[in-house]
Amino acid sequence: MSEDAKTNALFTTIKSFGEAWARGDTVALAELLSPTYTHNDATGAHLKRDAWFSYAAKRTGRGTQITFREVEIRVFGDIAVVTGFNDLSGGGVLNSKDSGDLSIAFTQVWRLQDGRWLREAFQATPVQNLTYE
Template identity: 35%
Template sequence: MTATAFTSPSLSGTEALLLDLEAERCDAMKRADFARLREILHPSLTHVHAKGQIDDYESYFRSGGTHVDYRQIDRSELKVQVLGNTALMTGRQLLVAVRKDGSGTVRIDSRVMQVWTEHEGRWRQLAFQTTPLAMSVT
């Protein structure tokens, strides 16, 4: 995903910034850049995974993001609604990841809803929920 894939002249500065941050989040996941993810994710994060498990900020880094090798994270159909210092982002996500223990590959095509908020002078992701349209495990 590249930020330019989603920017257009009709976007507000905040919408474009949030799309850039989402591109950075996906890139940080693929590179296992947990320091950058800690900057992008809000300390009060609620992250709902495809199978329904829920992580907060600290458990997110102890579980999901550290146990898989993200190979592909493609975002599409992204829409951003800015409401003051909060924003709602919706769209599709295709995620392909390999479990670090070698037990298989996961491919999830889903709809995603994210909540972003301004925190200490910058935008951070407060909530993430993915709803699978199709999921396969090999």
């Protein structure tokens, strides 16, 4: 697979993953997670695959919407590092009663295995409008 084909396939997979997370689609997520997955979320929690998957399963029925912006994908053979921003809205972002929106900067690590991309690691940092002097 060419580097362009890998990048295009990964971008499609990243968007599918984000949308599956937003709606709590555990069937889709199970197909896209590495067995050794680790996740550092916007609240500072560090979760291994099973704990993160349990959390994601509770998202079913929420109205969360996810958008991606400024996504940069760097592919190194069968490993990719992805950075960008997610804007999360529509309620239920942090918990089922949460009505606020959230923007995060993210770093994701993906691994190509048997012709498909698996998410290996994720790091989220909440974004605030800060002014430095």
